[in-house]
Amino acid sequence: MAVKGSSTSRQVEVERKFDVAESTLPPSFGGIPAISRIEKRPPQRLDAQYFDTPDQDLASHRITLRRRTGGTDAGWHLKLPAGPDARTEVRAPLSDTVPDDVRDVVLAIVRDRPLQPIARISTIREVQLLSGADGEPLAEFCDDRVTASSADPSTEQCWREWELELAGPDADANTVLLDLLSNRLLDAGATRAPLASKLARVLDRHDAQRLPDDPLRRAVAEQVDQLLLWDRAVRADVDDAVHQMRVATRKIRSLLRASPESFGVSEDTRVLDQLRELAAVLGEARDAEVLADRYREALDRLPPELVRGRVRERLVDDASDRYRAGLRRSLDAMRSPQYFRLLDALEALVAEPAATGAGQRPKPAVGASYKRVRKAAKTAAKTPEDGRDAALHRIRKRAKRLRYTAAAVGVTKVARRAEAIQSLLGEHQDSVVSGIHLQQQADAASAAGEDTFTYGLLYQQEADLAASCRRQLPKALRKLDRAVRKKLR
Numbered sequence: 184m185a186v187k188g189s190s191t192s193r194q195v196e197v198e199r200k201f202d203v204a205e206s207t208l209p210p211s212f213g214g215i216p217a218i219s220r221i222e223k224r225p226p227q228r229l230d231a232q233y234f235d236t237p238d239q240d241l242a243s244h245r246i247t248l249r250r251r252t253g254g255t256d257a258g259w260h261l262k263l264p265a266g267p268d269a270r271t272e273v274r275a276p277l278s279d280t281v282p283d284d285v286r287d288v289v290l291a292i293v294r295d296r297p298l299q300p301i302a303r304i305s306t307i308r309e310v311q312l313l314s315g316a317d318g319e320p321l322a323e324f325c326d327d328r329v330t331a332s333s334a335d336p337s338t339e340q341c342w343r344e345w346e347l348e349l350a351g352p353d354a355d356a357n358t359v360l361l362d363l364l365s366n367r368l369l370d371a372g373a374t375r376a377p378l379a380s381k382l383a384r385v386l387d388r389h390d391a392q393r394l395p396d397d398p399l400r401r402a403v404a405e406q407v408d409q410l411l412l413w414d415r416a417v418r419a420d421v422d423d424a425v426h427q428m429r430v431a432t433r434k435i436r437s438l439l440r441a442s443p444e445s446f447g448v449s450e451d452t453r454v455l456d457q458l459r460e461l462a463a464v465l466g467e468a469r470d471a472e473v474l475a476d477r478y479r480e481a482l483d484r485l486p487p488e489l490v491r492g493r494v495r496e497r498l499v500d501d502a503s504d505r506y507r508a509g510l511r512r513s514l515d516a517m518r519s520p521q522y523f524r525l526l527d528a529l530e531a532l533v534a535e536p537a538a539t540g541a542g543q544r545p546k547p548a549v550g551a552s553y554k555r556v557r558k559a560a561k562t563a564a565k566t567p568e569d570g571r572d573a574a575l576h577r578i579r580k581r582a583k584r585l586r587y588t589a590a591a592v593g594v595t596k597v598a599r600r601a602e603a604i605q606s607l608l609g610e611h612q613d614s615v616v617s618g619i620h621l622q623q624q625a626d627a628a629s630a631a632g633e634d635t636f637t638y639g640l641l642y643q644q645e646a647d648l649a650a651s652c653r654r655q656l657p658k659a660l661r662k663l664d665r666a667v668r669k670k671l672r
Contacts, residue, residue: 201373210371294523402591437584468509475502492634552585579608611652
């Protein structure tokens with residue numbers, strides 16, 4: 184598919200690679216029920232130059248970037264992990280330098296570091312195209328003879344490999360066919376290649392990420408990986424990606440604040456401020472996206488005769504416009520040196536050894552987080568009506584921090600109870616924000632002489648939902664208290 188506002192295209196590759204001896208004969212694919220036609224294509228010569236940062240940051244994330252000439256798909260190819268046998272390939276037309284659209288996809292990984300040649304790979308490829316009864320291609324079998332070297336020409340090496348790649352719109356779901364074809368290759372004498380790409384073989388990279396032993400540090404490392412993953416999804420404008428990236432950002436901040444001694448941070452540490460600022464920028468697009476979806480669903484549930492005036496335009500279309508504006512601001516922030524330095528700082532925090540004894544304190548960290556929830560709940564109970572919503576939102580934020588901390592150290596029941604409170608008060612907060620927005624839009628509609636009946640109807644629905652959330656809160660807090668006392672006594 185084409186990426187919005189870009190000259191690139193994307194497709195999912197499902198493939199397996201096999202090592203094979205020079206003298207091994209190619210397999211026969213006759214007798215496989217799904218295969219009706221086998222077409223042998225003329226040999227191709229493919230020449231590719233691979234690019235990465237000086238520290239091979241792309242390779243460390245199992246990502247390859249190449250400029251290929253020859254064959255039917257000359258151009259720039261960026262390959263991203265997408266599952267055990269799958270990768271997402273981003274393609275761009277051939278040019279002399281790395282296209283900006285391609286670089287932007289992995290900008291959170293390469294940041295402001297240069298991309299330079301790290302390897303050259305030439306392949307003589309013989310292809311058999313395997314098609315079904317309707318003539319549509321189902322798979323390609325490639326017999327490759329490879330000559331490759333890293334930046335140092337003296338490292339040249341040669342080998343032969345076989346590659347199976349599924350074709351067609353349902354390739355990612357056709358695992359039965361992939362297994363059948365793979366068995367034919369294994370029967371012919373091939374073995375599964377230990378590395379997923381030719382480049383990994385050239386660089387001799389057997390990357391297996393080792394997460395930190397300390398549970399909190401490990402949880403932060405996992406969320407940094409999630410942040411980088413959702414960064415790519417935001418750049419592609421994938422549904423809900425802004426929300427998920429914001430969640431990862433806030434999880435990292437909550438975990439750092441839950442056990443600051445483990446990471447050498449304090450409340451005045453710059454990285455905490457940068458995480459809060461990033462979450463705030465992402466929040467503009469996220470909040471607008473939530474409102475657009477919320478109003479679209481609410482209006483769709485109403486009988487048509489109750490949807491009066493320009494309510495859909497004011498609520499849904501306006502929120503969608505604000506989402507697009509918020510997304511643009513988010514992308515500006517995600518292309519800034521400040522964002523790159525934040526990512527540098529997070530990776531450094533994870534890489535540093537944990538403070539002495541930090542990994543031995545999971546229960547005290549959970550207990551301290553719970554005390555903050557309980558204190559916020561007691562304060563909310565005494566708060567006057569005009570400050571109640573803010574006080575409840577404070578409980579939610581502290582329950583969220585407790586949830587992330589408890590989940591990180593394996594206190595799962597406490598994490599589930601805290602998540603229930605977070606979800607309940609998240610729904611309350613969304614209702615409060617929506618109610619304020621509905622009042623503002625109703626005032627604007629009234630000033631324009633429009634019918635405001637539907638705004639009042641939706642406002643009452645939000646008020647009822649918020650009241651329901653408040654009624655459920657005491658019981659949820661009691662359940663959390665029991666879980667904490669049972670697990671931490």
